[in-house]
Amino acid sequence: MVRTEEFVEVDWIKRWAQYAPDSIAIDSVDQEVTLSYGVLYEKVNAMAAFLQQHHEVEAGDRVAVLAMNRYEYIVLFFALQKLRAILLPLNYRLAAPELEYQLQDAI
Numbered sequence: 001m002v003r004t005e006e007f008v009e010v011d012w013i014k015r016w017a018q019y020a021p022d023s024i025a026i027d028s029v030d031q032e033v034t035l036s037y038g039v040l041y042e043k044v045n046a047m048a049a050f051l052q053q054h055h056e057v058e059a060g061d062r063v064a065v066l067a068m069n070r071y072e073y074i075v076l077f078f079a080l081q082k083l084r085a086i087l088l089p090l091n092y093r094l095a096a097p098e099l100e101y102q103l104q105d106a107i
Contacts, residue, residue: 011082013025013037013040013041013044013078014041016037016041017037017038017040017041019037020037021036021037021038021041022036022037022038023036023037024036024037025037025039025040026040026071026074028070028071031070031071033071035071040074040075040078043075044075044078044079044082045079045082047075047076047079048079048080048082048083051063051079051080051083051085052083057080057083057085058083058084058085059083059084059085060084060085060086061083061085061086062085062086062088062106062107063076063080063085063086063087063088064088064090064102064103064106065087065088065089065090066090066092066099067092068092088102088103088106090102090103
């Protein structure tokens, strides 16, 4: 028996921004940044719009990211999720041939 289930999209950042907009979502001691769910939701929407308008990112696209651990990475993750694109995280500690292999393997 084959079951076909409808995809249910849940925007958790939006939901938390509605329920508890002033609650802390991100507290980055290293970067001295604290973001509430309301602010995080605004940043996610702005990033999603930027990616869509300036880089034409759409559902199913793969977006490789070579970055250190920063709060912006979380914003990017949720923006890509909103666009139904796929995040391809790359480890900045890898050598160029290893990064190249990962990129080629993701195509």
